Amino acid sequence: MTTRLLRYPNLSLFALLTAVAALPGCTVGPDYRGAPEVANGAVHAGAFVRAPVSGVTTTHAPSRWWEELGDPQLNALIAAALANNPDLHAAQARLRESRAQLQQQRAAEMPTVSADAAAFRTREPDLSGLIQQQSTSTSTGQATQPSSTSEGRGPLQLYSAGFDASWEIDLFGGTRRAIEAASAQAQAVDADLADTQVSLATEVAQAYIDLRSQQQRLALANQSAELEQKTLSLIRQQRARGVVTDTDVERQTTQVETTKATLIPLDEQITESLDQLAVLTGQAPGALDQMLSTTAPLPGLPASVPVNDPAALLQQRPDIRAAERRLAASNAQIGQHTADLFPKVTMLGFIGSSAANPGHLTGKSAFTWLGAPYLQWDLLDFGRTRGAIRQAQAGRDEAAANYTQAVLAALQDANNALSRYGHQRDSVERLQQIEASADRSSTLMRQRYQAGASSLIDLLDTQRVQFTAQQNLVQGRADLLKDFVSLQKSLGLGWVSQQ
Numbered sequence: 243m244t245t246r247l248l249r250y251p252n253l254s255l256f257a258l259l260t261a262v263a264a265l266p267g268c269t270v271g272p273d274y275r276g277a278p279e280v281a282n283g284a285v286h287a288g289a290f291v292r293a294p295v296s297g298v299t300t301t302h303a304p305s306r307w308w309e310e311l312g313d314p315q316l317n318a319l320i321a322a323a324l325a326n327n328p329d330l331h332a333a334q335a336r337l338r339e340s341r342a343q344l345q346q347q348r349a350a351e352m353p354t355v356s357a358d359a360a361a362f363r364t365r366e367p368d369l370s371g372l373i374q375q376q377s378t379s380t381s382t383g384q385a386t387q388p389s390s391t392s393e394g395r396g397p398l399q400l401y402s403a404g405f406d407a408s409w410e411i412d413l414f415g416g417t418r419r420a421i422e423a424a425s426a427q428a429q430a431v432d433a434d435l436a437d438t439q440v441s442l443a444t445e446v447a448q449a450y451i452d453l454r455s456q457q458q459r460l461a462l463a464n465q466s467a468e469l470e471q472k473t474l475s476l477i478r479q480q481r482a483r484g485v486v487t488d489t490d491v492e493r494q495t496t497q498v499e500t501t502k503a504t505l506i507p508l509d510e511q512i513t514e515s516l517d518q519l520a521v522l523t524g525q526a527p528g529a530l531d532q533m534l535s536t537t538a539p540l541p542g543l544p545a546s547v548p549v550n551d552p553a554a555l556l557q558q559r560p561d562i563r564a565a566e567r568r569l570a571a572s573n574a575q576i577g578q579h580t581a582d583l584f585p586k587v588t589m590l591g592f593i594g595s596s597a598a599n600p601g602h603l604t605g606k607s608a609f610t611w612l613g614a615p616y617l618q619w620d621l622l623d624f625g626r627t628r629g630a631i632r633q634a635q636a637g638r639d640e641a642a643a644n645y646t647q648a649v650l651a652a653l654q655d656a657n658n659a660l661s662r663y664g665h666q667r668d669s670v671e672r673l674q675q676i677e678a679s680a681d682r683s684s685t686l687m688r689q690r691y692q693a694g695a696s697s698l699i700d701l702l703d704t705q706r707v708q709f710t711a712q713q714n715l716v717q718g719r720a721d722l723l724k725d726f727v728s729l730q731k732s733l734g735l736g737w738v739s740q741q
Contacts, residue, residue, distance in 0.1 A: 268414055268415060269414070269415025269418055270416075270419075270583075271415070271577015271580045271581070272573060274573045277645050278645065280646050280650065281650060281653060285552045285553055285555075285649075286552070287551075289552075290552060290653075290657050292658075292661045292664070293549065295661075296664060297545065297546060297547055297667055298547050298548075298549050298660065298664070299547070299548050300548075301549075302548060302550065303549055303730070303733055303735055305737065307730040307736060308320050308736075311541035311543070311723075313541035315534070316447060319450060319519060319522075319523060320443050322523040323446045323523045324738075325524075326524030326525070327442055327523065327524050329442065330435075330438055330439065333431075333435040337428070337431050337432055337435050340427055340428040343428070344424040344425055347417070347421045347423075347424040348421055350420065350421075351417050352409075353408065353409035355407045357403075357405050358403070358404060360400075360402050360403075361600075363397055365398070398598075399598050400596060400597075400598055401596065401597055401598070401600050401603060402595065402597075403596075404592055404594015404610075405592070407589075407590070407591040408588055409588065410586060410589075411586075411587045411588070411589065413584065413585070413586070415577060416577070416580075416581025416582065416586075417581075419575070419577035419578035420578045423572075423575050426568070426570035426571035426574060429563075430567035430568045430571065433561070433567060435560075435737075436737035437737070439737040440731055440734060440735065443736040444727055444728070444730070444731040446522050447727045448727055449515050449519050449522065450541075451540065451541065451724055451727070452511070452720065452724075453512060453515035453519065454538055454540045454541070454720070455720035456512045456515060457512060457537040458537060458716045459716055460505065460512065460537075461537055462709050462712050462713045462716070463501060463504050463505055463508060464505065466709040466710070467502050469706055470497055470498045470501050470706060471498055472702055473702040473703065473706075474494045474495060474497075474498050478491055516530055516531055516534060516535070519534065540719055540720060541723060543719075547729070550733060556649065556652075559648075561648055561652070561734075562652055565645040565649075568645075569645050571641075572634065572638040572640075572641040573641075575638075576631060576635055576638060578634070579634050583631075584619070585617055585618065586618045587616070588615070589614075589615055590612070590614045590615075590616055591613045591614075592611060593610075593611045595609045595610060596608055656732040659725065659728050659729040659731075660729065662725045662728070663726060663729050666721055666722045666725045669721075670722050673711075673714055673715045673718040676711050676715075677711040677715045680704075681711075683704055683707070684707075684708040687705075
């Protein structure tokens with residue numbers, strides 16, 4: 243049901259606009275009071291539960307954490323990914339879209355003004371002769387044919403120009419709530435973009451670490467295969483002299499083939515890592531082969547890893563900020579729908595002029611104007627508006643639950659990452675001890691061989707153990723580096739503001 247109020251003849255347009263413009267200020271719906279408090283004890287503890295980890299300090303963590311690893315190629319790859327990755331471009335497009343929607347909502351607060359102009363030219367037929375002939379025929383009783391030479395009147399002309407304006411007065415804040423919701427949603431999409439940056443930097447770093455680890459392990463495996471092949475040749479010579487049995491030959495042959503079999507998947511993994519890095523940086527597979535195919539050492543791990551406190555985590559992690567902003571948007575949507583319960587007033591206006599001659603359009607007599615308030619109130623909608631309000635309230639409750647889950651998941655992620663990093667650091671220390679012991683054993687065995695106290699087979703076997711220890715250490719260091727990267731991701735580091 244709609245009620246319309248058309249015109250106040252005794253009230254000037256200026257006074258009416260002034261009176262109506264003074265009305266806005268009432269904004270219905272709940273005001274946003276901020277996100278709910280979640281895990282207060284853990285958030286305000288000053289340090290993570292798993293923070294007492296060797297090599298970790300509770301200080302400010304740099305956002306561009308990859309620069310702490312001291313690898314120029316890694317820095318270049320991450321910079322290329324942040325500039326060229328298609329997923330990042332899609333996230334940037336979504337941000338532009340959300341900001342454009344916010345601009346549209348803000349424009350809804352302002353009047354809509356349109357201009358129009360028209361020129362009309364028409365000609366009416368002259369019916370006076372026909373009417374006179376019909377009258378004569380009626381009086382004489384004789385039918386006459388209409389004159390074929392009768393002419394119509396001269397053409398009629400009309401010119402008009404003017405401006406139309408309409409302005410919906412935001413009496414109950416529905417438009418303001420819509421702007422509030424659109425603004426919060428745009429900020430949430432901005433946080434989504436930051437989260438994409440965090441994930442992208444993490445993926446590039448982990449793929450690069452995998453590549454360097456695979457290349458080093460492949461080089462060590464090739465060296466081990468060469469040693470085992472030499473051992474097999476010696477055993478075959480001994481078999482020819484009857485010193486060893488066929489079983490010894492077959493056992494060493496199995497060892498050689500087993501080692502060679504490990505080369506195939508390592509080579510395949512290197513190819514996959516190269517292609518993954520190429521795609522992450524927005525390039526076709528194979529584009530980075532020439533630059534990265536040469537074996538290089540793993541990036542260096544910083545001696546001390548700074549970690550922020552849990553309170554900073556809530557400010558830093560983009561997914562938490564996105565969840566909080568979506569909660570604010572859902573809260574504003576309640577007021578946006580609540581405003582539909584109340585009347586809407588739209589001011590309509592027209593200013594223009596019309597005349598039969600274009601030169602007279604500016605004359606006072608050609609000027610015309612119209613101002614009218616338009617009142618619309620849906621008094622009976624059979625519960626549609628209240629249903630929309632309840633839907634918005636349920637959406638707000640869902641957004642609050644999502645925020646709570648985001649905070650708890652972030653705390654769990656950060657504590658787990660700290661725990662993994664600490665345990666892997668201890669594991670690498672053990673692997674370093676094993677590798678050092680294997681090196682000493684290989685050195686002693688070489689001395690014994692040179693002194694004639696041991697055989698070449700014993701020396702080669704000791705060197706094989708040494709290579710195995712080196713491979714395990716390379717893998718352990720790579721895992722520690724990837725745990726470091728995961729820790730930076732769990733802290734929400736690696737994004738740049740798009741403001």
